[in-house]
Amino acid sequence: QQQVKQSPQSLIVQKGGISIINCAYENTAFDYFPWYQQFPGKGPALLIAIRPDVSEKKEGRFTISFNKSAKQFSLHIMDSQPGDSATYFCAASMGGSYIPTFGRGTSLIVHP
Amino acid sequence: SAVISQKPSRDICQRGTSLTIQCQVDSQVTMMFWYRQQPGQSLTLIATANQGSEATYESGFVIDKFPISRPNLTFSTLTVSNMSPEDSSIYLCSVALGSGANVLTFGAGSRLTVL
Numbered sequence: 545q546q547q548v549k550q551s552p553q554s555l556i557v558q559k560g561g562i563s564i565i566n567c568a569y570e571n572t573a574f575d576y577f578p579w580y581q582q583f584p585g586k587g588p589a590l591l592i593a594i595r596p597d598v599s600e601k602k603e604g605r606f607t608i609s610f611n612k613s614a615k616q617f618s619l620h621i622m623d624s625q626p627g628d629s630a631t632y633f634c635a636a637s638m639g640g641s642y643i644p645t646f647g648r649g650t651s652l653i654v655h656p
Numbered sequence: 657s658a659v660i661s662q663k664p665s666r667d668i669c670q671r672g673t674s675l676t677i678q679c680q681v682d683s684q685v686t687m688m689f690w691y692r693q694q695p696g697q698s699l700t701l702i703a704t705a706n707q708g709s710e711a712t713y714e715s716g717f718v719i720d721k722f723p724i725s726r727p728n729l730t731f732s733t734l735t736v737s738n739m740s741p742e743d744s745s746i747y748l749c750s751v752a753l754g755s756g757a758n759v760l761t762f763g764a765g766s767r768l769t770v771l
Contacts, residue, residue: 553696576758587660587748587762588699633699642687642752642760648698 550647563621567634574636582631660763674737677766679749684729691748705732739770
């Protein structure tokens with residue numbers, strides 16, 4: 545049973561546009577929600593993360609929006625750049641566990 | 657943060673053979689993990705590599721197929737045994753740093769193609 549559902553599977557955005565990736569979770573015990581970014585030929589790397597006590601976290605052009613009641617969270621990439629082209633994974637973990645549950649990933653292509 | 661080196665970065669293997677992937681970390685870590693990433697798929701945890709004891713395998717993965725060694729706090733190996741084309745995948749080593757950090761650092765991965 546997939547506990548973290550991620551959409552869309554792929555996304556094409558023009559340079560300067562906004563990229564939005566959505567995730568939904570089922571387990572209310574999750575208390576840490578990271579996003580990982582993976583470039584071709586590289587391993588995933590932590591991009592940004594949020595805990596459920598806040599509704600939004602922003603780091604540069606990247607923002608996580610979190611809706612605890614709806615059990616949803618999303619990644620917004622403002623002013624998307626070709627260098628942002630990568631696969632993005634949302635994830636969720638609980639109670640100090642180092643083992644997150646990953647979404648299926650979103651392949652983002654930003655056209656110049 | 658930790659730096660993880662994985663070898664080989666890629667390999668092409670024949671059906672029925674076995675391949676061992678090495679993972680070296682530049683600092684001592686308690687928890688090391690092995691993941692599989694199939695084309696277009698998510699990151700699937702194979703096992704947690706425990707130093708000084710047997711690895712803990714996730715549902716669907718068994719020690720006979722994916723034996724793991726963890727001889728010390730900086731090194732681990734994953735062997736993919738008796739390979740079939742279905743084993744073609746990227747295998748990723750990962751470590752967790754810091755108490756309660758919930759953050760994983762990944763190696764660059766080993767891309768295996770089984771013919």
